[in-house]
Amino acid sequence: NAGVTQTPKFRILKIGQSMTLQCAQDMNHNYMYWYRQDPGMGLKLIYYSVGAGITDKGEVPNGYNVSRSTTEDFPLRLELAAPSQTSVYFCASTTPGGKGQVIRAFFGQGTRLTVV
Amino acid sequence: ILNVEQSPQSLHVQEGDSTNFTCSFPSSNFYALHWYRWETAKSPEALFVMTLNGDEKKKGRISATLNTKEGYSYLYIKGSQPEDSATYLCAFIGAGNNRKLIWGLGTSLAVNP
DSSP states (O other), X not given: OOOXXXXXXXXXXXXXXXXXXXXXXXXXXXXXXXXXXXXXXXXXXEEEEEETTEEEEOSOOTTEEEOOSSSSBOOEXXXXXXXXXXXXXXXXXXOXXXXXXOOOEEEOOOEEEEEO | OOOOEXXXXXXXXXXXXXXXXXXXXXXXXXXEEEEEEEOTTSOOEEEEEEOSTTOEEEEXXXXXXXXXXXXXXXXXXXXXXXXXXXXXXXXXXXXXXXXOOEEOOOEEEEEEO
């Protein structure tokens, strides 16, 4: 298993440009998440998905969009990049858990995005 | 609003010192508590997954305890080494909470040689 694969690792965008951060997992996890991490701010949830075709907003969804057409892929779209979106982005997936089962989270390697 | 708090926010210790941090979380509807180690420029790495009140977990010099009734978990590092320098995050999962991990802001540990 490759786990959670996130691309690209680094990107510089100009204000107003668009881009898609890719996230894929091969563990058949239904639950997937996008986080951003700003210095001193911990992890903030942008969007999450509980399965193919289902997405929901997290704490900081403004300026982002997601889709979940397959179980494996959960891309994050920035339509009009703004300097406030300069951050490190992490994609994650979790095992389903359920009665008596442990939930485990797996993270991608992160994308360092700079908007100038 | 579910709140997970970690203290202290940052910590500087000397090599060989033992240290501990706290994670506070809601004491109702508990499902699981996770501890992660997050080194700069890397993704968070799971340390412990704790599910039962009274759980004690250990991995090398690092251990953790869990009290779900009062809503706290302690992470201990015995004999800190420079390679222990990282941010230590805890995440709470509530029962029936759509499996969302509610994250603390982390404790940043710096171990000076």
